Amino acid sequence: MQWARTLASTTTKEVSLRGRDGQPKRTAKLQVAWGACEIQSPHEGKERFGQGLARERGAVLEASPPAGAEGLEWILVTSLVVCSAAEALTIIAWYECRG
Secondary structure, three states: OOHHHHHOEEEEEEEEEOOOOOOOOOOEEEEEEEEEEOOOOOOOOOOOOOOOOEEEEEEEEEOOOOOOOOOOOOEEOOOOOOOHHHHHHHHHHHOOOOO
């Protein structure tokens, strides 16, 4: 997670956030970054000491949340290769459709 937060932003995206927990609806301007990483196998359980998984990891962070609002942060992990801003934005759009 910490590594994903250090990735350099390559594009931006605006998303509409529904109001909840007493916060009003608002639009968030997000900084989008991505990079390849390897996820290590668990340290416990039957999968321990297994082979790591090569994955793309993206960080989506709100640049300037309004005063009193918690900033939006998504750390997304995918098995799809991300080579462009358009591909990263497509994966983010899929994430926005979650139920």
